[in-house]
Amino acid sequence: MSRRVPLKGLGYVVLATLFVSFVWVAVAQASGSGTRKYSLTGNLRAQIGDGLPIPITAAPPPNGGVPAIPGAVATQTVVNDKPKIVIKPAQFFRPQFGLTIPVNPTNSKVFQVRTSLGLSWPKATATFSAGGRSGPAVVTVCPGAGVVGPTTNPGCADPNVGLTRGRLKYTAIGAQFGGTAQASVVGIADIALRAGGTALPCVGCNVIMAFASPQPTGAGGASFNAPLQTSPGMAPSPGLFTNATITKNGFVVAVAGPAGPGLINTAVDGGGPLTTGRVTITAPFAAGAPETLTVTGSDNRVNGVGSLSLVSGATSNRSVSGPNANRGWVNLVIADDVPAVSTGGILMIVALVLGATLYMARRATVSVD
Numbered sequence: 001m002s003r004r005v006p007l008k009g010l011g012y013v014v015l016a017t018l019f020v021s022f023v024w025v026a027v028a029q030a031s032g033s034g035t036r037k038y039s040l041t042g043n044l045r046a047q048i049g050d051g052l053p054i055p056i057t058a059a060p061p062p063n064g065g066v067p068a069i070p071g072a073v074a075t076q077t078v079v080n081d082k083p084k085i086v087i088k089p090a091q092f093f094r095p096q097f098g099l100t101i102p103v104n105p106t107n108s109k110v111f112q113v114r115t116s117l118g119l120s121w122p123k124a125t126a127t128f129s130a131g132g133r134s135g136p137a138v139v140t141v142c143p144g145a146g147v148v149g150p151t152t153n154p155g156c157a158d159p160n161v162g163l164t165r166g167r168l169k170y171t172a173i174g175a176q177f178g179g180t181a182q183a184s185v186v187g188i189a190d191i192a193l194r195a196g197g198t199a200l201p202c203v204g205c206n207v208i209m210a211f212a213s214p215q216p217t218g219a220g221g222a223s224f225n226a227p228l229q230t231s232p233g234m235a236p237s238p239g240l241f242t243n244a245t246i247t248k249n250g251f252v253v254a255v256a257g258p259a260g261p262g263l264i265n266t267a268v269d270g271g272g273p274l275t276t277g278r279v280t281i282t283a284p285f286a287a288g289a290p291e292t293l294t295v296t297g298s299d300n301r302v303n304g305v306g307s308l309s310l311v312s313g314a315t316s317n318r319s320v321s322g323p324n325a326n327r328g329w330v331n332l333v334i335a336d337d338v339p340a341v342s343t344g345g346i347l348m349i350v351a352l353v354l355g356a357t358l359y360m361a362r363r364a365t366v367s368v369d
Contacts, residue, residue, distance in 0.1 A: 038304065040072040042331040044092050044121055044183070046220055048316065049283075049291055049324040051106030055117050056099035062295070062309065062329040066094040066119050066183075074334055078304040082177055084129040085308075085334075092121040096187050104200060104250030108288045109321050110193055111207060111250040117187035121330070123217055124181075128310065132178025133273040134224060139170045141224055143270025143315055148224035159284055159315075163228060163268045165323040166315025169280040170272060177299050178275035178310055181330070183218040191265060192252050193320060195240065201248045207255055209239040210265035210320055219271035219314040220328035228270045233319070236262040263320050271314030274330055281313040281325035291325040301334060308332040 045064025046054040057065035072091040076083045096118030103110050133139075135148040142162035146154025159167040189212040197205030215229040239262020241255035272279070276297035283291040295311040312328040 035075060035077040037073040037075050039335045039337045040074045040087070040091060041068045041333045041335070042092075042307075043067050044119070044328075044330055046183075046218065046326065046328045048326050049103075049106055049286060050293065051103040052101060052113055054115070055094055055119060056101045056113075056115055061327070062311075062331060064329060064331070066092050066121060069093050074332070076304045076334070081302050081304070082130065082175060082299055083304045084127065085332075087122055087126045087128075087181070089122055089124055090120040090184075092119075094119050100251070102247065102250030104194075104246075106288060107286075107321060108194070110191060110287075111205075111246055111252055112192045114190040114192075115187065117185060117189070117214065119183050119185055119218075121183040122181040122221075123184045126179060126181035128177060128179040128181075128274070130175065130177055132176060132275055133170065133180075135170070137172040139224065139272075140167065141170075141272070142167050143272075144228045144268075159282060162270070162315070164270050164315040164317045165285050166270075166281065166283040166317070166325055168272050168313040168315065169282070170275060170313070171278040171280075172275075173277045173296065175299075176275060176277045177308075178273055178277070178297070180221055180223050180273045182221040185214045185216055185218050188213055190236070191321065192250075193263065193265075197244075197246075200246055200250065203243070203245050205244045205246050207241045207244045207246075207252055209236045209241075209262040211236050211262070212265055212267060212318070215269070218328075219269035219316070220312040220326065221274050221330075222271045222314075224272050226270070228268050231267040231269070233264045233266045235264045239263065265318050265320040267316055267318045269314060269316040269326075271326075271328075272312055274310035274312045274328070276308070276310060279311050279313040279327070281315060281327060283315055283323040283325035285323050286325065287322040293325045293327055295327045295329065303336075305334055305336045308334065 043064045044066035055065040075086040098116040100114040102112045139153050141154050142156035143164045145162040191210045193208050195206035195208040211234045238258030240260035242259050243256035245253040276299045278296045280294045297311040298309045300306045310330040314326040317323040
């Protein structure tokens with residue numbers, strides 16, 4: 001004959017373990033600790049020289065035309081205000097389509113540029129953390145010349161020593177944060193170059209075209225010691241047009257019949273990592289006027305939530321249109337969409353589970369013979 005007796009020993013241990021485990025998870029959720037996902041918005045922008053945003057946009061720097069995709073997320077383990085960030089590939093995306101911008105005010109060799117580019121970022125999983133780059137507090141490097149080590153600064157003084165004919169200076173500011181992350185790029189740029197004529201605006205100018213074929217990986221956001229990227233370019237045919245009508249800013253309004261082939265405008269590019277520090281990019285041999293441009297990042301997060309601006313520098317040199325100082329911005333806004341249950345709600349659930357556990361402990365029995 002069997003009878004029921006109160007559950008003792010191991011049974012109480014099991015109940016107590018379940019209760020403590022639930023409380024631990026609840027407290028972790030309420031305090032925001034642990035590794036979890038945060039919603040991600042913002043945009044990306046690159047800028048060739050002072051006149052060509054990539055992708056083309058009417059928005060002023062630092063805002064760009066590559067937005068976060070719907071549902072974009074970043075992963076953080078919140079242990080302080082500025083925790084490490086992990087972002088999976090293609091959380092920012094812009095489809096390929098064509099836009100035209102005049103650039104003659106900043107580059108006397110070029111009338112306008114028409115791009116048909118698609119971009120996604122990051123190309124590979126990106127990790128950003130404290131420090132975020134190699135080298136000492138100040139790094140001065142000419143892409144393609146010199147190596148940046150953990151404590152080594154090449155100290156490049158002459159931009160001509162590198163194939164890009166430009167120089168990058170990275171300066172740490174405060175609690176510097178950053179890392180490496182590059183964009184995937186598809187498409188082409190169609191460049192209308194000056195081939196003779198009077199000052200703008202003009203009727204009767206000659207225009208010669210050149211295609212630029214960007215590399216599938218953008219130079220901005222690379223490590224200091226990454227290999228330079230070379231774009232072979234190609235000559236459009238037909239590509240030379242006479243008696244063109246050009247606006248004061250460089251828009252090509254109309255052209256006459258073709259008179260010959262275009263030009264090959266090869267390019268070489270080199271860049272540096274993303275940082276919340278300060279980056280100064282110098283291209284003293286840029287067409288029109290020397291370029292010296294400075295960008296500074298920021299990290300305004302509190303407990304991992306808030307805005308973050310990462311900046312990068314790159315230099316490029318094209319066989320026809322010349323060198324440029326290039327900037328990049330990654331503008332992130334990280335929001336805390338968790339917990340779905342408020343802290344008060346979690347405490348109420350804990351109280352209910354505690355009551356249920358005590359009740360079960362008193363009522364629990366086992367059957368014995």
